[in-house]
Amino acid sequence: MGKYHHGDVRNVLLEKAETILTKEGPTGLSLRRLARMTGVSEAAPYRHFDGKDGILAAVAISAFERFAEQLEAVAEAIESHEERIMKLGAAYVAFAVEHPQHFRLIFGRERPPLDQYPELRDAADNAFDVLQRAVTSVDRKADMTLTEAATAYNRALAAWSRAHGIAMLVIDGMIVPPADQDLGSFVLGLLEEDLTAPTGA
Amino acid sequence: MGKYHHGDVRNVLLEKAETILTKEGPTGLSLRRLARMTGVSEAAPYRHFDGKDGILAAVAISAFERFAEQLEAVAEAIESHEERIMKLGAAYVAFAVEHPQHFRLIFGRERPPLDQYPELRDAADNAFDVLQRAVTSVDRKADMTLTEAATAYNRALAAWSRAHGIAMLVIDGMIVPPADQDLGSFVLGLLEEDLTAPTGA
């Protein structure tokens, strides 16, 4: 009565990996521990994944997908171009705050190399495409001059890097959002700040 | 003729650790390898540091110090408040690009916990104080109202998170600065971008 072929090891491993990741982050995820928790031999995961990076890649892919979905949902629901940029930034930070470990996984250095996992690269590209399309979609149909296109691109980079910086510093605890304020409006305030304006109150 | 007490093990370890970190990042730094490279037994580092975190903390402290120095040098040299904010952001990103591994060490999750290494916490606080003072110093002597002070603080956070986001995305390869442009002016362009302005060319 060998317990061979219980049938769904791959999915169970992935789910447990998700659980561990959420609680302890990518570093705390050990293949052997994962196998033990799943009730399977310590070498079994290697039959379903390309080692540790393989599992991390699989988890990262689904994280990228959820990330992209949430961003797209926000982008689609908003008419005004300026508002969309801002709300996208807020959604970006919200995802990071709600799923800090996933956010770290997809942006940190424990993420497996994109060029070794084509599906991971695709998932990453897709997420950033969503961002960029949403930020530059104001005159997608209009014919833009080259400089206009460049400006739109630059604006996308600016919006992205701002949201990213806020997200990083907040989940690292370097910036503590005020408790008496909604996170979203706090983020919007930072995004809107115009550094070129004079400081006069 | 035991090779006991060669005298300077602690500093040599630190220097080698720096070398390894620069080349391979915090993850590639192994205590045992470090000991072997230093020509000392594999347990010797424990006589001088509180394990691996202890060494990382020591390296992170000096990284923070250099970081703060470079920022302060820029801040002191610039008269205009607006220009100072911008140049500080550029210097922030420049440090990250020139010393990506150090930047990752002081901001990433392989950094030892601040509350376990008081000197590390001090070094971190000092670096951020430099930033904040520089950004809010426009009317340091003038008496500000509460809301003015809050605005200045918010502006500091905005400037910091922008520089941080750009730095992160650039050293992670997600943003590739244009080759035909100076890195500094590229960064300035991103920092100056006003997301609330209409997109008209």
Add this chain to the structure above:
DNA sequence: GCATTAATGTTAACAAAGTTAACATAAGAA
């Protein structure tokens, strides 16, 4: 149905890493 092959498990081993304990030696203080 049966034999062969592929997929999926298992156990056992290896190397590398962090860490600690037990012991050895050098330097400095009493």
Add this chain to the structure above:
DNA sequence: TTCTTATGTTAACTTTGTTAACATTAATGC
């Protein structure tokens, strides 16, 4: 000199990633 402390060493223990060798089940071809 003697005792204490600082500094090194060796040897172990544990955990982890990974692979090889082997076992069993499922699937496929005849």
